[in-house]
Amino acid sequence: xxxxxxxxxxxxxxxxxxxxxxxxxxxxxxxxxxxxxxxxxxxxxxxxxxxxxxxxxxxxxxxxxxxxxxxxxxxxxxxxxxxxxxxxxxxxxxxxxxxxxxxxxxxxxxxxxxxxxxxxxxxxxxxxxxxxxxxxxxxxxxxxxxxxxxxxxxxxxxxxxxxxxxxxxxxxxxxxxxxxxxxxxxxxxxxxxxxxxxxxxxxxxxxxxxxxxxxxxxxxxxxxxxxxxxxxxxxxxxxxxxxxxxxxxxxxxxxxxxxxxxxxxxxxxxxxxxxxxxxxxxxxxxxxxxxxx
Amino acid sequence: xxxxxxxxxxxxxxxxxxxxxxxxxxxxxxxxxxxxxxxxxxxxxxxxxxxxxxxxxxxxxxxxxxxxxxxxxxxxxxxxxxxxxxxxxxxxxxxxxxxxxxxxxxxxxxxxxxxxxxxxxxxxxxxxxxxxxxxxxxxxxxxxxxxxxxxxxxxxxxxxxxxxxxxxxxxxxxxxxxxxxxxxxxxxxxxxxxxxxxxxxxxxxxxxxxxxxxxxxxxxxxxxxxxxxxxxxxxxxxxxxxxxxxxxxxxxxxxxxxxxxxxxxxxxxx
Numbered sequence: 001x002x003x004x005x006x007x008x009x010x011x012x013x014x015x016x017x018x019x020x021x022x023x024x025x026x027x028x029x030x031x032x033x034x035x036x037x038x039x040x041x042x043x044x045x046x047x048x049x050x051x052x053x054x055x056x057x058x059x060x061x062x063x064x065x066x067x068x069x070x071x072x073x074x075x076x077x078x079x080x081x082x083x084x085x086x087x088x089x090x091x092x093x094x095x096x097x098x099x100x101x102x103x104x105x106x107x108x109x110x111x112x113x114x115x116x117x118x119x120x121x122x123x124x125x126x127x128x129x130x131x132x133x134x135x136x137x138x139x140x141x142x143x144x145x146x147x148x149x150x151x152x153x154x155x156x157x158x159x160x161x162x163x164x165x166x167x168x169x170x171x172x173x174x175x176x177x178x179x180x181x182x183x184x185x186x187x188x189x190x191x192x193x194x195x196x197x198x199x200x201x202x203x204x205x206x207x208x209x210x211x212x213x214x215x216x217x218x219x220x221x222x223x224x225x226x227x228x229x230x231x232x233x234x235x236x237x238x239x240x241x242x243x244x245x246x247x248x249x250x251x252x253x254x255x256x257x258x259x260x261x262x263x264x265x266x267x268x269x270x271x272x273x274x275x276x277x278x279x280x281x282x283x284x285x286x287x288x289x290x291x292x293x
Numbered sequence: 294x295x296x297x298x299x300x301x302x303x304x305x306x307x308x309x310x311x312x313x314x315x316x317x318x319x320x321x322x323x324x325x326x327x328x329x330x331x332x333x334x335x336x337x338x339x340x341x342x343x344x345x346x347x348x349x350x351x352x353x354x355x356x357x358x359x360x361x362x363x364x365x366x367x368x369x370x371x372x373x374x375x376x377x378x379x380x381x382x383x384x385x386x387x388x389x390x391x392x393x394x395x396x397x398x399x400x401x402x403x404x405x406x407x408x409x410x411x412x413x414x415x416x417x418x419x420x421x422x423x424x425x426x427x428x429x430x431x432x433x434x435x436x437x438x439x440x441x442x443x444x445x446x447x448x449x450x451x452x453x454x455x456x457x458x459x460x461x462x463x464x465x466x467x468x469x470x471x472x473x474x475x476x477x478x479x480x481x482x483x484x485x486x487x488x489x490x491x492x493x494x495x496x497x498x499x500x501x502x503x504x505x506x507x508x509x510x511x512x513x514x515x516x517x518x519x520x521x522x523x524x525x526x527x528x529x530x531x532x533x534x535x536x537x538x539x540x541x542x543x544x545x546x547x548x549x550x551x552x553x554x555x556x557x558x559x560x561x562x563x
Contacts, residue, residue, distance in 0.1 A: 008387045008389055009389040009390045011387070011466060012384075012387045012389030012390075012392060013383075013389060013391075015380060015383035015466075016379070016380040016383050016395060018375075018376045018436065019376050019377065019379070019399070019436040019441060020380075020395070020436075021436075022432070022435055022436035023398070023399060023402060023438070025417065026407055026410070026417065026436070027401065027407070027410070028398065029413075030413030030417065031401075031405055031410060031413075033413050034410065034412065034413055037413075090310075091310075094303070094307040097303075099303075099304055103550070104311070105307055105308070106550075106554075107547075107550065108311035108312070108314050108315040110546070111318065112314070112317075114491055114495075114539070114543065114546055114553075115318075115495070115539045115542075115543070116494065116495035116497070116512070116516070116538060116539055117497060117513075118495075118497050118517050118538075119535035119536070119539045120317075122516065122517075122531055122534075122535045123317050123320070123321040123532060123535050125520075126321070126528045126531070126532060127320060129528070132332070134320050137333065166314065166317070170314070171557070174554050174558050177554075177558070178558045198299070223404065227408055227409065229408070229497075229498050230497045230498060233497070233498070233501070233517070248408070248409070248498075251411070251412070252498065252502075255411065255412045255415075256411075256415075256502060261412065264412050265412060268410070268412060268413075271409055272405060275404050275409065276404070278404065
């Protein structure tokens with residue numbers, strides 16, 4: 001081995017060193033420590049933490065709030081991800097076509113994306129208010145009874161989902177816009193020669209051509225769905241009756257309100273597992289994407 | 294004929310949808326710029342006012358929150374630029390021992406983002422005595438897998454000959470990065486910078502946990518503290534405060550709409 005080559009190995013690691021140290025300190029070591037801590041009891045005053053095996057996981061299985069949070073989170077993903085994707089594609093199709101006032105449409109769709117979630121949540125809070133919120137005002141005009149959107153366990157979670165979809169759809173729209181501009185025009189040309197209907201063009205050309213984008217956006221939306229917490233803190237605090245408690249919010253609560261560190265570590269381990277599952281799904285789906293291309 | 298009718302129907306539907314999408318913001322704008330009495334009374338003659346903004350500005354230390362956020366997002370961005378550039382350069386240009394494994398380990402952070410590890414990271418900050426400091430808010434994000442990935446992709450497209458030419462003139466590695474790679478990857482830095490600034494301007498959970506004083510609290514946490522103390526504060530003022538915290542990004546979007554959107558696309562497509 002020549003001196004220059006050795007030099008490259010040393011230099012490569014030296015350049016990466018700051019990033020390696022920080023990533024290890026704030027991603028890899030904490031992730032491993034989270035799993036280890038989940039097998040230990042929470043230290044209390046003079047009582048140090050000790051190994052307790054699967055005890056936290058046993059209480060987790062018996063904890064109705066955990067199941068509520070998990071179910072809520074799965075529902076959240078199952079409903080917001082497809083809806084945000086569908087709206088994003090619809091918006092992109094509109095903005096990509098020849099339509100009057102394109103720039104205005106794009107701005108209306110995209111602006112929610114760059115608002116801080118906390119600001120958006122506070123604006124929507126006003127929107128949802130029972131007595132004078134706009135939503136109930138419109139509802140009353142149309143003859144419906146007032147709904148306590150965030151105070152009723154049946155409507156609280158869907159109300160939060162609406163905010164998520166509202167903020168995410170415009171963000172995903174721009175990826176679809178980029179994808180639509182990559183579709184070769186002669187495909188549409190050919191479809192026109194064949195007198196294909198709009199639906200056929202969408203079903204046979206547009207949808208398959210934007211499939212890689214749909215996968216990319218879908219994975220991102222899925223990861224985001226498991227990290228939702230800002231709007232829960234700002235709008236409902238997990239209530240009413242845990243109807244809007246999501247995993248990350250529950251972790252936050254257990255760790256920083258109840259200070260039950262061992263149990264919070266076990267909950268975090270569950271969240272890490274969920275994210276790992278998404279990562280695996282991405283691995284296999286992206287594999288298919290390459291086949292498609 | 295039929296196609297025309299479908300087209301105009303589609304345009305109307307698009308506009309109705311856009312209006313629906315803009316409604317929460319328009320509503321907030323209405324409330325913020327009118328006296329509280331008109332917050333839910335939509336009369337064209339309602340007087341305009343800046344009082345809600347003025348009230349919010351003095352009712353909570355928003356100037357300080359703005360300063361904190363600006364220092365935070367710029368600090369994070371600059372540190373990310375330096376650290377990610379160095380790592381990305383090595384990974385893009387040299388096949389050093391363990392480079393592939395290292396890269397795979399780095400990419401894990403795309404999934405396991407710092408907000409999932411709040412508990413352990415909080416304890417790390419405690420040990421480093423960084424609780425309630427801006428450094429503490431920023432440090433978990435500084436080595437960003439996303440940034441390393443993005444810059445590595447960009448550096449790979451730069452012809453190696455340029456690099457060799459710089460070396461022939463006796464430039465060191467750092468000088469080569471500075472003189473050749475930085476200027477050529479400028480659009481990627483702009484894109485990454487915009488994405489990073491908007492992400493950290495809006496970040497909430499981690500700063501909420503780490504900060505507990507006015508001197509460190511960023512805008513998002515400040516807004517939430519302000520809005521959750523709800524005695525005597527009316528919706529118009531909260532709307533004004535919410536719009537105020539979002540204003541710099543919204544104005545930037547209005548002015549640089551094209552660059553903004555392109556940056557998000559460039560940064561998002563991997």
